[in-house]
Amino acid sequence: MITAHTLSKKYGEQTVLNIDHLEIPKGQSFGLVGNNGAGKTTLFSLLLDLIQPTSGHIINNGVQVDESEAWKPFTSAFIDESFLIGYLTPEEYFYFIGELRGRNKADVDALLEGYNDFFHGEILGQKKYLRDLSKGNQKKVGIVASFIGNPEVVILDEPFANLDPTTQIRLKGIIKDLAAKEDVTVLVSSHDLIHVTEVCERIVVLNKGEIVKDIHTSTETLKELEAFFAG
Amino acid sequence: MFKHFIGLQWKSFFRSASFKTEIWFKILMALGALYFTLVFLSMGVGAFYIIEKTGLGDPLRVVNRFMIYYLAFDLVFRYMLQKMPVTNIKPMLYLPIKKSQVVNFSLGKTVISFFNVAHAFFFIPFSVVLLIEGYPPLQVIGWHLGMMALFYCNNFINIMVNNKDSVFYVFAALFILAGASQYYAWFDITQYTYPIFDYLYDLPWTAIVPWVLAVALYFSAFAYFKKHMFLDGGLAQKQTEARTENLDWLNRFGNLGTFLKNDIKLIKRNKRSRTAVIMGFFFIFYGLLFFTSAIEVYDNAYWKIFAGIFVTGGFLFSFGQYVPSWDSSYYPLMMSQNIKYREYLTSKWYLVIIATIISTILASFYAYFGWEAYAAVLVGAIYNVGINSYLVLWGGAYVKTPIELTSNKKAFGDKQAFNAKTLLLTLPKILLPIVIYAIGQIFIGPVAGYIFVAAFGLLGFVFKERVFKMIENIYKKEKYKTLLAYKQK
Numbered sequence: 001m002i003t004a005h006t007l008s009k010k011y012g013e014q015t016v017l018n019i020d021h022l023e024i025p026k027g028q029s030f031g032l033v034g035n036n037g038a039g040k041t042t043l044f045s046l047l048l049d050l051i052q053p054t055s056g057h058i059i060n061n062g063v064q065v066d067e068s069e070a071w072k073p074f075t076s077a078f079i080d081e082s083f084l085i086g087y088l089t090p091e092e093y094f095y096f097i098g099e100l101r102g103r104n105k106a107d108v109d110a111l112l113e114g115y116n117d118f119f120h121g122e123i124l125g126q127k128k129y130l131r132d133l134s135k136g137n138q139k140k141v142g143i144v145a146s147f148i149g150n151p152e153v154v155i156l157d158e159p160f161a162n163l164d165p166t167t168q169i170r171l172k173g174i175i176k177d178l179a180a181k182e183d184v185t186v187l188v189s190s191h192d193l194i195h196v197t198e199v200c201e202r203i204v205v206l207n208k209g210e211i212v213k214d215i216h217t218s219t220e221t222l223k224e225l226e227a228f229f230a231g
Numbered sequence: 232m233f234k235h236f237i238g239l240q241w242k243s244f245f246r247s248a249s250f251k252t253e254i255w256f257k258i259l260m261a262l263g264a265l266y267f268t269l270v271f272l273s274m275g276v277g278a279f280y281i282i283e284k285t286g287l288g289d290p291l292r293v294v295n296r297f298m299i300y301y302l303a304f305d306l307v308f309r310y311m312l313q314k315m316p317v318t319n320i321k322p323m324l325y326l327p328i329k330k331s332q333v334v335n336f337s338l339g340k341t342v343i344s345f346f347n348v349a350h351a352f353f354f355i356p357f358s359v360v361l362l363i364e365g366y367p368p369l370q371v372i373g374w375h376l377g378m379m380a381l382f383y384c385n386n387f388i389n390i391m392v393n394n395k396d397s398v399f400y401v402f403a404a405l406f407i408l409a410g411a412s413q414y415y416a417w418f419d420i421t422q423y424t425y426p427i428f429d430y431l432y433d434l435p436w437t438a439i440v441p442w443v444l445a446v447a448l449y450f451s452a453f454a455y456f457k458k459h460m461f462l463d464g465g466l467a468q469k470q471t472e473a474r475t476e477n478l479d480w481l482n483r484f485g486n487l488g489t490f491l492k493n494d495i496k497l498i499k500r501n502k503r504s505r506t507a508v509i510m511g512f513f514f515i516f517y518g519l520l521f522f523t524s525a526i527e528v529y530d531n532a533y534w535k536i537f538a539g540i541f542v543t544g545g546f547l548f549s550f551g552q553y554v555p556s557w558d559s560s561y562y563p564l565m566m567s568q569n570i571k572y573r574e575y576l577t578s579k580w581y582l583v584i585i586a587t588i589i590s591t592i593l594a595s596f597y598a599y600f601g602w603e604a605y606a607a608v609l610v611g612a613i614y615n616v617g618i619n620s621y622l623v624l625w626g627g628a629y630v631k632t633p634i635e636l637t638s639n640k641k642a643f644g645d646k647q648a649f650n651a652k653t654l655l656l657t658l659p660k661i662l663l664p665i666v667i668y669a670i671g672q673i674f675i676g677p678v679a680g681y682i683f684v685a686a687f688g689l690l691g692f693v694f695k696e697r698v699f700k701m702i703e704n705i706y707k708k709e710k711y712k713t714l715l716a717y718k719q720k
Contacts, residue, residue, distance in 0.1 A: 048567040052711050072569045082718075083564040085493070087500040087636065089473045099489040100569045129473045129500070131637070149569075 001026040001153065001185045002047070006056035009042055009209075017042045017209040019056075024187070024202075026152075029179030031200030031217075032189040033225065038206040040189040041079065044157050047187075048077055060153065073101070077155035078142035086131030090123045090141050093130060094148065101149025108148060115144050118170050136162050143171070147178070154178065155187045160195050168195065175199045193229070197222045236336045268352065275356030279364065291361060291374075295428035296421045302381060303406045305350075309389040310399050313346045324460070334456050338449065341386055350382050373435020374428075380441035387448035391455050490578030497557060498550075501636035504557060507549040511586065514545025515594050522597055522604040532677060535603065536668045536684065539611025540619070540661055542594050546586035547615055547623055554579050554627035555706070556634045559717040566714065572703045576624055580699075583620050587612055603677070610684045614664050617688030621698050626656040628705045631716035663687075 004022040017039040024030050032040050045051045049065045057064050060071040098108040122137050139162055160168050176199050179186045190196040205213035215221050282290035323333050358375045392398050412418040430437045481488035498504045521538035558565055591612040598605040664684050671680035
């Protein structure tokens with residue numbers, strides 16, 4: 001589904017990402033871990049063509065992302081609050097994303113119905129604009145919006161951060177369900193090793209822009225990761 | 232402790248993003264500041280002699296008579312523009328600093344703000360002229376000091392009524408009513424107020440009274456502010472109740488409708504964009520300067536074309552020139568969503584066109600000033616639709632200033648919005664139509680001039696597809712730079 005070839009990103013002298021080859025097959029749930037500055041967000045931004053690679057390129061389902069925009073219809077993401085439109089209410093925001101992805105109101109409503117537990121009654125019908133919601137609730141909106149329109153690739157940057165424990169557990173369930181679907185590729189980055197080992201079949205560790213570990217998740221994985229990060 | 236505060240202030244000023252501009256722009260700004268200083272100084276010096284010439288009487292007494300309006304206007308002006316500097320307070324709240332020190336510093340900072348210093352440019356030269364003209368020094372100084380105190384009173388009153396809109400509107404209404412009734416000679420409020428200001432001159436020791444008042448107001452502002460210095464009190468952001476709007480009637484435009492709906496919400500719900508629309512509206516009346524023959528220099532056909540462009544293009548200039556920046560806070564979303572640049576740009580283009588047409592209809596009253604005035608407005612509208620609408624979108628690709636939608640900061644011009652490319656693009660927006668008109672007018676006649684400008688506009692319309700393709704490519708090329716720039720708030 002997603003292939004990166006000799007991908008690198010440099011800011012001046014500093015190399016922030018350098019991946020010789022990375023292949024993510026269709027339907028995989030892919031976890032990305034690494035300390036601050038390891039290059040996780042850089043990789044995701046490159047995937048979404050938000051920054052230009054210094055060398056190499058990424059191919060998403062046969063589309064080279066920095067050449068064509070044809071990856072947009074089947075790819076969705078939530079990176080940070082810059083993916084939210086502050087002056088809309090959550091409903092308006094969902095409908096807006098829905099319209100961009102060819103879903104009408106009824107479709108969107110049906111989808112939202114499934115996330116009532118996740119929203120915990122704090123999102124819909126609150127008479128609040130997104131900018132006035134708490135950070136955690138904003139995040140819930142952004143994550144759910146990325147599920148609208150049956151995307152084949154879902155990219156979530158640190159989805160667990162800022163969420164309360166109940167919501168984190170529910171989110172794990174949601175991501176697992178999503179990953180269980182044959183045709184959906186989920187990319188998740190996280191600082192929480194327990195969460196990420198639980199939801200992802202494959203975990204890649206980035207360190208200073210390089211892939212240092214590429215693990216197929218097993219019962220040993222958490223220990224291995226903890227040993228690595230303990231240094 | 233104050234040393235720390237001043238150090239922080241210094242750094243926040245010199246390290247602010249807007250300060251890091253190109254050197255030539257700094258020089259330009261310094262020249263601008265110098266120009267305005269000179270204008271105000273000469274007004275202060277000249278005011279005395281101008282009033283004397285009009286024969287209204289003793290200039291000092293005349294100034295005293297209208298001082299109540301000056302003060303009231305100052306208060307309204309302050310209310311609208313001078314905000315209490317609360318943003319820097321938050322990080323101080325939980326540090327081991329006494330609240331009273333923070334409040335004292337914040338209030339102290341307002342004392343040297345532009346809103347107080349600006350008056351000195353008028354009052355100091357005016358007082359100096361009074362002394363030169365032989366008014367008794369002690370009395371002039373008493374008057375001058377008293378006036379200063381009154382402006383400080385305004386300063387502290389403004390801090391206390393800040394964000395109390397109901398109080399403000401009542402006050403503003405009274406102020407306008409007083410002005411109107413004076414004009415129509417129903418009731419002259421100045422009859423009751425001028426003795427107050429005269430006292431400051433006649434009995435200079437009375438200047439102590441406004442100073443006592445100013446100090447008292449300082450302490451009540453201090454108490455008020457200290458009491459409200461909580462995150463859920465005076466420091467809280469105002470939240471408005473949100474309504475979900477459908478605007479389903481725009482659905483018929485398909486994908487375009489999706490963006491238009493969003494743009495309408497953008498304009499309605501954000502302070503900054505509302506200001507742009509209001510500014511655009513006021514541009515409609517800008518033409519009065521040109522078409523009423525009020526100013527002699529402007530009384531020729533070239534200026535009329537200039538006015539026609541501005542009258543109908545207010546929204547185009549105030550909103551259009553910042554086009555991608557309105558979406559700056561969620562630009563990464565727009566760039567990774569299922570959105571085609573073409574559709575995005577087309578929806579903005581329609582918005583500008585619709586606004587231009589509405590402005591043109593509203594500006595129909597210019598027909599009252601003769602066919603030439605109305606022709607200039609119509610021709611200006613056609614040129615705006617046909618040529619300028621592309622030019623603002625094109626220029627927008629180079630304007631990489633993120634816009635903070637919820638605040639009016641920099642609403643009246645931004646240094647970063649002026650770069651060489653946008654300045655160059657201003658020429659065809661305003662000068663080209665004048666040149667085209669001139670060619671027609673000189674060689675054939677005024678009617679031909681108008682027809683030429685309109686024809687140029689229509690020509691632009693014909694090439695829409697091609698022009699859009701070009702603009703789209705520029706936006707694509709600038710995409711990464713724009714994304715990066717919007718990240719650096």
